[in-house]
Amino acid sequence: MAEITASLVKELREKTGAGMMDCKKALNETQGDLEGAVDWLRKKGLAAAAKKSGRVAAEGLVAVATEGTKGAVVEVNAETDFVARNDKFQGYAATVATLALAGSGDVEALKAAAYPGTAHTAQDELTALIATVGENMNLRRSITLSVNAGVVVSYVHSAIAPGLGKIGVLVALESTGDAAKLSDLGKQIAMHIAAARPEALDIADVDTSALDRERNVLIEQARATGKKEEFIGKMVEGRIRKYYEEVCLLEQVYVIDGETKVRKIVENxxxxxxxxxxxxAFARFALGEGIEKAQSDFAAEVAATAAGQA
Structure with a gap:
């Protein structure tokens, strides 16, 4: 019997996509025979996940969880919106959001965390779910926010179940004031964030590369007007201020009253x-943002198939 080493278990996981504990069991059942373990997992339906790993998963759920001064938001992807309505998938998303509360926001650490009620990890649980549901899935990202005193408030836009939906927001408010009133304020600001899509908290937090890119575009736009070079600088700076009002949360006009900046709302x-x-701090996850979705051209697929059969 071959020695069942960690590297052998790792190799089996890479070949099959099955969970670590399932791989260990398969190797024990087959006395360390790697190919035999692959077949054992396939017979149990646990190796199916590997065949699905190349398919684009841009649907799924954003899940939020809060507890006092800490909150977490995670994104779990699947291939179709149908799976987002699956009870097991919803249960998984809600559970990993709660697990994330104990972490730092590192998604790899979250994947490696022990999954409640099992002897395996959150990633292993997802792998088993892939085999059961039949779609590629991915625990894509996670963020946690916390305050020393105050509240972290969550909001899910168009929630399909408590804490689950397609847009999830966290708002961190530091204060020793009334917690209930802070929560109400946080909920209103979270709704603003869901609608206004800020990219940074304040001017100092704006990504410098994004700002440089915006400035270069504005300079060329200003020059295209035919204005003299000495006026272009002032034109650009005015437009940069407008840019800050669009992308910085504290500089944005509060959507709920349509006239006051968020900064002033917080001060008041x-x-x-x-x-x-x-x-x-704040966090806003919109389901699937940044994922390139495959565009299917059915007519082209049919034509290609016909050409291949000719």
């Missing part, structure tokens, strides 16, 4: 909650 809240309030 001190009177209501009984202590100064600082909006320290």
């Amino acid at each position: 809240a001190a009177k209501d909650v009984g202590a100064p309030v600082t909006l320290t």
Whole structure:
């Protein structure tokens, strides 16, 4: 009997996509025979996940969880929107969001975390779910926010179940004021974030490469107007200020009243909650953002198939 080493288990996992504990069991059952273990897993339906790993998964769910001064948001992808309505998939997404509360936001650490009620990891549980449901899935990303005093509030736009939907938002408010009133404020700001899509908290947080790119575009636009070079700088700076108002949360006009900047809304809240309030961070996950979805051309597929059979 071959020695069942960690490297052998790893090799079997890479060949089959099955969970670590299932791979160990398969190797034990086959006395360390790698190919025999592959067949054992296939017979059990546990190797099916590997065949699906190349397919694009851009649907699924965003899940949020909060507990006092900490909150987490995760994105779990699947291939079709149909799977997002599957009870097992929803249960998995909700569970990993809760697991994320104990972590730092590192998605690889979250994948390696022990999955409640089992002897395996969150990634292994997902692999088993892939084999059961029949679609490629991916625990794509995770963020956690926390405050020393105050609240972290969550909001899910068009939730299909508590804490589950396609847009999830977290808002971190640092304050020693009334927690219930802080939560109400946080919920309103979270709704603003869902609608307004800010990219940074404040001007100092704007990505420098994005700012440089925007500035270069604005310079060329200003020159195209035929204005003299000495006026272009002022034109560009005015437009940069407008850019900040579009991408910085604290510079945005609050969508709920349509006239006050979010920065002022937070400052004014001190009177209501009984202590100064600082909006320290936010997170906004929109399902599938940044994933290139495969565009299917059915007519082209039929033509290619016909050509291949000619």
